[in-house]
Amino acid sequence: MNVVSDHCSNKNDKLFLITLFLFSYFLFPLSVTAAGLMPVQADTTITVNESDYYIIRNVPAPDGVILEVGGLALKPNGKLAVATRRGEIWSIGNPSLENGQAPYYTKFAEGLYETLGLQYRDGSLYTAQRGELTKLTDTSGDGVADLYERVYAWPISGHYHEYTFGPAFLPGGEMVVTGNVAFGSPRWWEAESRVPWRGWAMIISPDGEMRPFAAGMRSPAGIAVNSRGDILYTENEGDWMGSGFLAHVEEGDFHGNPAGLDWAHLPESPVNVRRDDIIDSENPMYETAERVPGVKLPAVWIPHTIMGISTSDILEATDNTFGPYKGHYFVGDQGHALINRLVLEKVNNQYQGVVFPFRRGFASGVLRMIWGEDGAMYVGMTDRGWSSTGERGYGLQRLEWNGNVPFEMRNVTAKPDGFEIEFTKPVHKDIASNPALYGVTSFIYMYRYNYGSPIIRQETSPVKGLKVSEDGYRVRLVVDNMREKYIHEIKLGAIRSADGIPLLHDTGYYTLNYIPEGSALPENEWTASFDHHAHAAHQAAGAVDEIVHRERADSPARIAGRVTAMPESWTDGPDRTIRLSTQPGLRFDIETLEVNAGSRIQLVFNNDDDMQHNVVIVNPGTADQVGEEAMLLGLQGPERDYIPDNENVLYFTSVLSPGTAETIYFTAPEVPGEYTYVCTFPGHHIIMRGKLIVN
Numbered sequence: 001m002n003v004v005s006d007h008c009s010n011k012n013d014k015l016f017l018i019t020l021f022l023f024s025y026f027l028f029p030l031s032v033t034a035a036g037l038m039p040v041q042a043d044t045t046i047t048v049n050e051s052d053y054y055i056i057r058n059v060p061a062p063d064g065v066i067l068e069v070g071g072l073a074l075k076p077n078g079k080l081a082v083a084t085r086r087g088e089i090w091s092i093g094n095p096s097l098e099n100g101q102a103p104y105y106t107k108f109a110e111g112l113y114e115t116l117g118l119q120y121r122d123g124s125l126y127t128a129q130r131g132e133l134t135k136l137t138d139t140s141g142d143g144v145a146d147l148y149e150r151v152y153a154w155p156i157s158g159h160y161h162e163y164t165f166g167p168a169f170l171p172g173g174e175m176v177v178t179g180n181v182a183f184g185s186p187r188w189w190e191a192e193s194r195v196p197w198r199g200w201a202m203i204i205s206p207d208g209e210m211r212p213f214a215a216g217m218r219s220p221a222g223i224a225v226n227s228r229g230d231i232l233y234t235e236n237e238g239d240w241m242g243s244g245f246l247a248h249v250e251e252g253d254f255h256g257n258p259a260g261l262d263w264a265h266l267p268e269s270p271v272n273v274r275r276d277d278i279i280d281s282e283n284p285m286y287e288t289a290e291r292v293p294g295v296k297l298p299a300v301w302i303p304h305t306i307m308g309i310s311t312s313d314i315l316e317a318t319d320n321t322f323g324p325y326k327g328h329y330f331v332g333d334q335g336h337a338l339i340n341r342l343v344l345e346k347v348n349n350q351y352q353g354v355v356f357p358f359r360r361g362f363a364s365g366v367l368r369m370i371w372g373e374d375g376a377m378y379v380g381m382t383d384r385g386w387s388s389t390g391e392r393g394y395g396l397q398r399l400e401w402n403g404n405v406p407f408e409m410r411n412v413t414a415k416p417d418g419f420e421i422e423f424t425k426p427v428h429k430d431i432a433s434n435p436a437l438y439g440v441t442s443f444i445y446m447y448r449y450n451y452g453s454p455i456i457r458q459e460t461s462p463v464k465g466l467k468v469s470e471d472g473y474r475v476r477l478v479v480d481n482m483r484e485k486y487i488h489e490i491k492l493g494a495i496r497s498a499d500g501i502p503l504l505h506d507t508g509y510y511t512l513n514y515i516p517e518g519s520a521l522p523e524n525e526w527t528a529s530f531d532h533h534a535h536a537a538h539q540a541a542g543a544v545d546e547i548v549h550r551e552r553a554d555s556p557a558r559i560a561g562r563v564t565a566m567p568e569s570w571t572d573g574p575d576r577t578i579r580l581s582t583q584p585g586l587r588f589d590i591e592t593l594e595v596n597a598g599s600r601i602q603l604v605f606n607n608d609d610d611m612q613h614n615v616v617i618v619n620p621g622t623a624d625q626v627g628e629e630a631m632l633l634g635l636q637g638p639e640r641d642y643i644p645d646n647e648n649v650l651y652f653t654s655v656l657s658p659g660t661a662e663t664i665y666f667t668a669p670e671v672p673g674e675y676t677y678v679c680t681f682p683g684h685h686i687i688m689r690g691k692l693i694v695n
């Protein structure tokens with residue numbers, strides 16, 4: 001039905017394609033970006049989008065209802081209960097918009113303090129306020145809570161960042177609640193646990209008994225108890241947290257941020273790690289875990305800026321009504337307004353696994369998700385007073401599956417000698433047999449006092465060979481340099497399904513805490529599917545990739561695009577100096593700039609905000625395209641200042657840390673028009689932009 005299968009119908013054609021593949025590398029070295037590997041086949045007629053499979057629909061709210069969603073619960077009567085950051089609980093009838101009818105809202109409770117979680121159990125709703133776990137009951141049956149009962153209260157200091165999340169129910173009826181740390185001194189972002197048990201998970205019984213359970217949390221916005229009864233939580237980048245992650249919480253665990261250890265010596269604490277055990281260094285966290293028992297490593301790292309910036313809720317798919325993802329977890333991201341898909345496996349009796357992109361484009365920061373009665377997902381959003389990608393500050397949306405199965409990596413599992421990729425549909429075997437279409441790169445983060453971490457210790461893990469399964473659903477990769485405790489980026493080239501459909505997402509990140517034991521794939525099995533031409537192509541492609549990589553940093557386009565010293569020919573100086581700054585909420589301080597065509601511009605960019613930003617001047621109408629490509633740079637993003645190889649990029653600054661500045665010099669375009677300056681730091685481009693009018 002398509003060019004792909006026709007081209008690959010015999011060996012000669014395949015050789016031709018491999019030649020084309022190599023040739024493409026040499027011809028267009030700077031275009032090796034979004035896909036990582038150049039497409040082998042020339043079929044560009046089929047494009048796939050997330051919205052071809054999963055549809056986002058607004059659940060409208062009446063005027064005056066500020067639905068900054070903090071918690072979602074489904075009641076047995078089909079109504080959706082929504083707790084808000086502003087301390088109200090709404091009961092929404094007909095949330096599925098059945099027959100095109102609007103939903104109807106009833107205020108169930110109010111006057112609560114920043115409710116950031118909600119559960120229904122036996123006729124009551126349970127919610128974590130900032131300072132207590134509360135049970136709400138409608139005893140009169142009029143649809144409004146008339147009994148507010150304290151289950152358990154804990155101290156708070158009053159610092160704004162002391163968010164409390166939960167509860168999640170354990171199988172026996174106890175509840176899990178997690179608490180953020182405060183910030184303090186000497187640096188504004190340094191975590192402080194000013195009162196017990198900030199930075200901890202607490203287990204609270206329905207009759208009000210509390211036991212501190214695990215420490216080391218910093219901003220644990222997502223908690224879930226999975227179908228096996230295990231507690232999972234998600235963490236955000238911050239001090240001692242190199243990136244966001246998902247971890248399995250067991251009694252006595254220490255998850256990484258030392259602030260909460262101030263209470264570890266108390267008699268009721270099950271945590272044996274002490275503050276003195278934690279040493280600031282540029283080494284990865286696993287080195288501390290090897291030295292200090294009780295330090296728990298993430299089950300799955302969710303690479304910062306690549307897969308999101310602030311990890312939120314966790315929702316398990318317990319069946320296949322939302323696509324072929326039974327047993328998978330959907331994990332929200334508040335800052336990037338998206339949802340990732342995560343799959344766990346147990347190796348050495350510990351959870352580890354892989355995270356894939358799933359769906360972007362929600363209206364605001366994704367904080368909460370829940371399954372509806374009809375199998376759709378409700379997505380509760382707020383920008384939480386901070387910023388998020390998306391056009392709105394808050395809201396409620398439905399994510400609906402239309403029944404079409406996207407061609408995706410359904411799962412990646414670890415093998416003693418590599419990885420096995422399982423697809424949602426059979427692969428086109430001739431294409432999928434080309435090892436050059438599989439790239440594995442491993443890396444990790446520092447475990448340190450400072451906020452976040454760069455990517456460190458990045459190495460290639462060469463794919464030596466592969467075996468495509470008989471049914472086409474699986475590709476077994478044999479990989480060199482598998483590194484325990486490292487994140488492995490698995491990036492595919494232009495693999496197609498047997499019916500010619502391209503991958504919806506081409507990258508997954510597998511956290512390899514343990515390499516499983518067992519026997520390797522016998523060499524005669526994978527060499528058989530691995531013809532020597534392809535092998536040669538693979539070797540050559542690898543070599544070329546390295547060359548391309550080195551050239552990129554100082555390619556002519558990059559040098560011309562970012563000139564940081566005034567050109568010597570500007571003997572009279574610049575015609576004009578423009579000072580541009582940033583403001584909170586993903587904004588430049590100037591929305592429109594006017595310059596004369598061909599004039600000499602000195603642009604002084606000050607980043608006064610508390611996030612990283614750049615300024616990229618692009619051709620008229622191309623900011624969306626450039627911003628999207630920047631987000632797809634993956635592991636290359638940080639080192640390239642999130643500047644994709646796109647001819648519409650004219651001039652740019654590097655990515656500036658908070659409180660720093662950079663000056664660039666450029667000549668305004670000769671062609672008048674409305675150009676755009678945009679920040680391409682992942683997730684910012686949709687709102688962080690201004691007009692550059694060239695007269």
Ligand SMILES: [Cu+2]
Nearest residue numbers: 613679681684
């Ligand atoms: Cu920005």
